[in-house]
Each structure stands twice: as C-alpha cells, then as structure tokens.
Amino acid sequence: MAISYDLLIIGTGTAAMVAAMRVRAAGWSVAVADFRSFGGTCALRGCDPKKMMIGGTDAADHAWRMQGHGVEGDTHLEWPGLLAFKRSFTVPIPDKHEQRYEEKGIDTFHGRARFTGPNTLDIGGTPVEARHVLIAAGAEPLRLGIPGEEHLIDNEGFLELERLPKRIVLVGGGYIAAEFSHIAARAGAKVTIFQHGERMLKHFDPDLVGWLMDKFRDLGIDVRTDAEVTAIEKSGEGYRVSAMDLDGELTVEADLVVHAAGRKPALTDLDLAAAGIKHENGRLVLNAHLQSVSNPTVYAAGDAAQMGPPLTPVSSHDAKVAAANLLEGNKQRPNYDGVPSVAFTIPPIAAVGLTEAEARDKGMKFGMKSARAEGWFTARQAAEKIYGFKVLVDKETDLVLGAHLVGPHADEVINIFALAIRHGITAEKLKSTMFAYPSGASDIGSML
C-alpha cells in the first residue's frame, strides 16, 4: 500500500521549503523528498557557500587595495580557513531543515523520486501517491558531450575542495566561472577560462563587462573567448584540456577542470513519461500558472520550471505562486518584472530590467546615462578602480527601464533600481529621494 499525501514535493531547496510551509499551513498533508542532504543548491552548493568564501576573499582584496593608504603588512588567503568558514554555515543546514519540516508535521523522504503513474511515485524503493505533485527538483550541469567529460568537477566539488590546486581550468564563462575565478585567483591559483561566446558574462551589459575585464587581467586570469572546449584527457597527475578558438586548436595543462558551462532543469531521473508529463527540449511544458499542460495534478517551481531566470528569489516567488494555485485554484501567474541579478565578482556586477540592446530592439524611446566613474567618491573611498553604470529611462513615462552597475556596492544598489522597476517609481521620484550619504545609493541621483 502506497503512503498517501495531498502534496508531494520533489526537492528540498528554496522552492520546496517555501511551498511546503505554505501548503502545510493550510492544513494539507505534505511530504518532501530529496536524494541529497536537505537544503538545496542555494544554501549548500550555490549562493550562500560561495558568498561565505567571497567574504574572506573580499576582505583580503580590500586590504591589498588599501596598501599604502594606511593599511600595511602581509595579508594572504588560506584556503582551508575559507573552507572552514564556509562549512560553519553549510554543515548545520540539513539538520536544521529536517527539523523545520518535522516541527510543521511535514514528512520527509530520503531517496530519488521517480514517477510510476500520473500521481504515483517511487522514492528510493518506497511507493507514494499524492493528490498533487510539485516538481522543485532544481537544475543540474548541462551535459557537454565531449570526450573526458567525466573528469569535470561541478560547483559542489569546487566548493568542497580540501586544497586549492595550482592550475584550474573553468569550462564556460558565465556566473560560475566569474565568481569562482575571482576567489581562486586571489587564493593563488593560475586560472584559465574557456568561453565559447565572444565575451564573458552574457547576462550583463557588454560595456560594463568590458570594464570588469580589467580586474580579470590584473588577477592574471587567462580568459579565452570564442573558445570551445573539445576534450579533457588525463595527463600525469592532472589533465590536458583541448579547445578550439578562432586561431585553431590549443591545449592547456591543469590540475582541476571545473564545469561552468550552464545548467538545465533536473528532469532526467523523473520518468516524466510514466506520469504523462509533457516536456520539450529539456524543459517541462507548463501553463501560465506553473501547472503541467498534460497532467493537471502536477505543478513545478524554480530552476526545475525555468519559467523565469534560474535564481533563488525566482524559486521562492514561483513557490508562492504554485502554492496559491494548488490551494485556491489557478488564479496566480508569476511576475518576473524587475528581477535583479548579481555576479559576485570583486567588485560585483549587477543588472535589472532591459539591456540597451533589448530596449533598442523593442523600438523604445529612452534616455541613457552611462559612464566609467572610478573618480567618484564611492570608488575612491574603497580604493577600487572599477566603477561604472548604465541606466535607461523611458522618455515618455519617466520609468526606469534598466539599470546596470559594476563596482563597490553594485550588489546592494541594484535592489533600489529593482524596486523602482517592479513598482513603477519614476526616475524623478528616485532623484528626489534622500539617500544616506556617503553610501552607494547616494550616487543614484547622478546616474539618472
């Protein structure tokens, strides 16, 4: 006899936790399942552990930048210490999460969930049936289909390295490559990035990325663009990475090769066909309410749904929408307006709303202010050479269409632009706001 629930959630990450708590609070019987330790990508293998390691790296970088300005002496990064600091946050997470589920009367399953029928599943050998299923299974690294792919480690492996290897190759040049290279290079590794696009960080403004590339050069990070990795072979104690760039084939020797080439919804093991759940090109086919178009008992949220950008606040937003639709019928649709995004390089780069190219493609009439601003006080007081912005404002409505920032406090100031975009606050109103001085936000008036 299968155990029966009102809602079974596949996953225990951000989307799962938010949805489970809301649906349980309404009195439904709820269970969650995960084959990994409970807590999901953000808390255990993504945002938070990465930011714990950025914390120490940023502190050292600040001390280095301030050399000769009253801060003297040797500061260097010790990898084991960075790792221990990270673990002080991550290690307690699974137990804490299990406890939170238990306190709320949410059942927990450890095992891989697989559909066996429209609303029946097998979870590591245990049969379960549910009136509804929420797929909150997150994302997994894209298969690259190259010889030697099995030698790659992923974000989870990188964030658990006991020792930092001397020579690291990152395959791909997006968020993960940018953030991991900024940590590893400062901790003493020689880093090479192979990016098959013409530039790094394609989710961010090209001009600002160009300014940030000065920092990659200063750190000695070898960024090869228009370069596609074609093979990884074992070579002695390390690896030989082959790539094709515009000049032909090249090889680099490395002690570690890291997957930073994108992620896709983690659907492979779910046996979607057994439940009649339609999917196309690796993505679930969902309606505007995050519900499967072919199996109405099933909803999805977060990275597994990938209706919005694969970021933590989106997972949380999706979960609220899916939970409301489960409880009250399909009334809510996700709203992805003004989702800010930050790559936590040092300094960070941030974006929200439309890019300049998107605004032009849409034929919008907009005013744009953009400058490198390393002479501004915000950069000077942090002894930081990289600071700049690009802000787009609609000429007719005076609404902010997009904001792009790089430099000190970009990760915080972008949230004020996100607020303006999501809630329709005009540029004039932003300009007339008194922001605490001197702070990153106090530059906003001059960016508009």
Ligand SMILES: Cc1cc2nc3c(=O)[nH]c(=O)nc-3n(C[C@H](O)[C@H](O)[C@H](O)COP(=O)(O)OP(=O)(O)OC[C@H]3O[C@@H](n4cnc5c(N)ncnc54)[C@H](O)[C@@H]3O)c2cc1C
């Ligand atoms: C290195 C890295 C850094 C990141 N940094 C940021 C950041 O700074 N800011 C930001 O906003 N976003 C960041 N992200 C993205 C963010 O982590 C994700 O968008 C978010 O965690 C997704 O949450 P989720 O609940 O949708 O899925 P997840 O948190 O991935 O949870 C899915 C869970 O489902 C489980 N699962 C999968 N398949 C099955 C199955 N068949 N049976 C049982 N369990 C299953 C998985 O084990 C996993 O625990 C980062 C991602 C990475 C990889």
Ligand SMILES: NC(=O)c1ccc[n+]([C@@H]2O[C@H](COP(=O)([O-])OP(=O)(O)OC[C@H]3O[C@@H](n4cnc5c(N)ncnc54)[C@H](O)[C@@H]3O)[C@@H](O)[C@H]2O)c1
């Ligand atoms: N700060 C954050 O918010 C943050 C940080 C890390 C990850 N994430 C999330 O995780 C996801 C995955 O991150 P990511 O950095 O792996 O993906 P990404 O999409 O940011 O970048 C991957 C890059 O790899 C390139 N690429 C793909 N295959 C390649 C190959 N064979 N050779 C060379 N280059 C190749 C792609 O052109 C792309 O630009 C992101 O989309 C993001 O949503 C977010």
